[in-house]
Amino acid sequence: MSDLPTVLVIDDSPAVASALELLLSLHELRAVSVASPEEGLALIEREPVDLVIQDMNFTSDTTSGEEGRALFREIRQRRPDLPVVLLTAWTCLESAVELVKAGAADYLAKPWDDRRLVATVRNLVELGRARRELHELHEGEQRRREELMRRFDLRGMVVADPATERLVALACQVARSDVSVLITGPNGAGKERIAEIVQANSAVASGPFVTLDCGALPSELVEAELFGADQGAYTGATRAREGKFEAADGGTLFLDEIGNLSPAAQMKLLRVLETGRFQRLGSNREQRVQVRVISATNAELPVLIREGRFREDLYYRINVVELRVPALCERPRDILPLAEAFLPEGKRLGADAKAALRRHRWPGNVRELRNVMRRAGLLAAGEEIRADDLALEGGDEVARADAATRVGEVVRAGEAARPGSTARAGEPEGELDRASVEQALLRAGGVVSQAAVELGLSRQALYRRMERLGIGRP
Numbered sequence: 001m002s003d004l005p006t007v008l009v010i011d012d013s014p015a016v017a018s019a020l021e022l023l024l025s026l027h028e029l030r031a032v033s034v035a036s037p038e039e040g041l042a043l044i045e046r047e048p049v050d051l052v053i054q055d056m057n058f059t060s061d062t063t064s065g066e067e068g069r070a071l072f073r074e075i076r077q078r079r080p081d082l083p084v085v086l087l088t089a090w091t092c093l094e095s096a097v098e099l100v101k102a103g104a105a106d107y108l109a110k111p112w113d114d115r116r117l118v119a120t121v122r123n124l125v126e127l128g129r130a131r132r133e134l135h136e137l138h139e140g141e142q143r144r145r146e147e148l149m150r151r152f153d154l155r156g157m158v159v160a161d162p163a164t165e166r167l168v169a170l171a172c173q174v175a176r177s178d179v180s181v182l183i184t185g186p187n188g189a190g191k192e193r194i195a196e197i198v199q200a201n202s203a204v205a206s207g208p209f210v211t212l213d214c215g216a217l218p219s220e221l222v223e224a225e226l227f228g229a230d231q232g233a234y235t236g237a238t239r240a241r242e243g244k245f246e247a248a249d250g251g252t253l254f255l256d257e258i259g260n261l262s263p264a265a266q267m268k269l270l271r272v273l274e275t276g277r278f279q280r281l282g283s284n285r286e287q288r289v290q291v292r293v294i295s296a297t298n299a300e301l302p303v304l305i306r307e308g309r310f311r312e313d314l315y316y317r318i319n320v321v322e323l324r325v326p327a328l329c330e331r332p333r334d335i336l337p338l339a340e341a342f343l344p345e346g347k348r349l350g351a352d353a354k355a356a357l358r359r360h361r362w363p364g365n366v367r368e369l370r371n372v373m374r375r376a377g378l379l380a381a382g383e384e385i386r387a388d389d390l391a392l393e394g395g396d397e398v399a400r401a402d403a404a405t406r407v408g409e410v411v412r413a414g415e416a417a418r419p420g421s422t423a424r425a426g427e428p429e430g431e432l433d434r435a436s437v438e439q440a441l442l443r444a445g446g447v448v449s450q451a452a453v454e455l456g457l458s459r460q461a462l463y464r465r466m467e468r469l470g471i472g473r474p
């Protein structure tokens with residue numbers, strides 16, 4: 001019974017009130033009626049009401065509708081979302097229409113049509129419920145997010161989408177324990193940010209935070225970086241050096257792009273993870289460390305395992321908990337808050353720009369968004385950033401085609417001097433890749449990291465591709 005939606009009827013005519021009560025009760029709606037505006041307002045304060053049907057005149061000698069207008073305003077003030085249906089005589093239609101413009105839900109002329117009245121009430125009640133549920137949902141989310149921010153250090157990370165919130169909550173949860181964490185996800189999605197959150201909320205937060213990008217160096221150097229080397233351990237090792245494991249003792253070591261580790265380095269890493277012991281290259285003195293390892297990769301390690309390129313035992317060692325960072329397009333509610341966060345000072349987003357940001361697929365994820373916002377900040381003439389300033393999609397393609405013509409010449413000119421590369425460039429796919437890489441590099445003025453963003457690749461992935469294609473580092 002109490003689950004039925006409640007309709008409050010405010011009408012001074014007992015005949016109208018009882019007719020409506022009967023009609024509504026026949027359609028699974030609970031009706032409560034009162035005869036005066038004062039009683040109506042008091043009841044709204046007291047009871048949950050889903051909808052109001054109100055008369056426009058209450059004292060028998062008035063027909064101006066003034067009382068109805070005043071009542072409506074009072075209801076609005078108390079309950080801005082409560083739907084109000086006006087019941088009015090034909091002579092009063094004008095003021096009813098005026099109130100609908102001011103936010104009343106609808107009006108019905110007396111004598112009303114039963115079917116239409118019930119349908120109107122039903123629709124409005126449904127709409128109101130849906131709205132309220134959505135509102136409560138958002139409030140719940142908001143509260144959870146605030147709680148998360150209060151309890152943990154989120155390192156300034158923008159958390160708006162529920163998917164991001166789940167990820168961050170899990171990251172904070174596992175941070176306290178000492179388990180090894182593997183962070184996966186596409187380029188530029190925020191893996192490093194998540195690693196920082198795990199570190200900042202861990203028991204060793206005050207210890208060192210050391211990072212090593214396993215993809216940026218040739219494999220011999222990675223081992224020296226990880227474990228250190230004694231003087232003369234390898235060509236060029238002119239003096240002894242401390243490795244990252246030593247530097248991270250008592251703290252956290254973040255191994256980025258771990259999928260790129262050589263088999264030899266994987267084996268040594270496994271050993272230090274299992275025993276806490278290792279040796280510098282060229283030394284046989286064992287060292288012991290206490291290090292929390294966080295790894296990250298945008299590769300599918302299970303695939304690398306199947307291909308024999310990554311050790312399965314190491315995988316299980318580093319992957320006690322996996323934190324999967326979704327691509328930006330899988331958490332659309334982050335897009336605008338992130339854009340706002342990256343907005344240069346004194347600028348704001350126009351409505352068309354917001355729509356364009358929501359539409360874009362973001363292959364380069366958060367990093368691409370950040371760069372788009374920076375560029376737009378420079379391009380926008382006024383305070384407002386317009387869709388054109390973002391240069392997404394359509395506009396971008398024109399620019400690309402334009403650049404392609406220019407770059408084509410540069411590439412052809414360069415190729416004559418590199419006979420080895422012509423053969424590879426003959427493959428249709430290689431050719432395509434090479435062209436877009438060269439174009440991106442040219443547009444980025446040779447800044448590899450910037451070109452990588454544009455291509456939706458990590459810097460390391462771009463370096464690897466350049467190497468494969470025989471494109472020299474600028």
Ligand SMILES: Nc1ncnc2c1ncn2[C@@H]1O[C@H](COP(=O)(O)OP(=O)(O)OP(=O)(O)O)[C@@H](O)[C@H]1O
Binds near residue numbers: 158188189192459
């Ligand atoms: N939710 C976020 N809020 C604010 N900034 C973010 C967020 N996620 C990512 N960023 C920023 O976006 C950029 C890219 O993020 P990050 O370097 O963590 O990505 P990644 O997944 O490690 O990329 P890659 O695979 O290329 O190494 C960084 O500047 C980071 O600070």
Ligand SMILES: [Mg+2]
Binds near residue numbers: 192
């Ligand atoms: Mg990274």
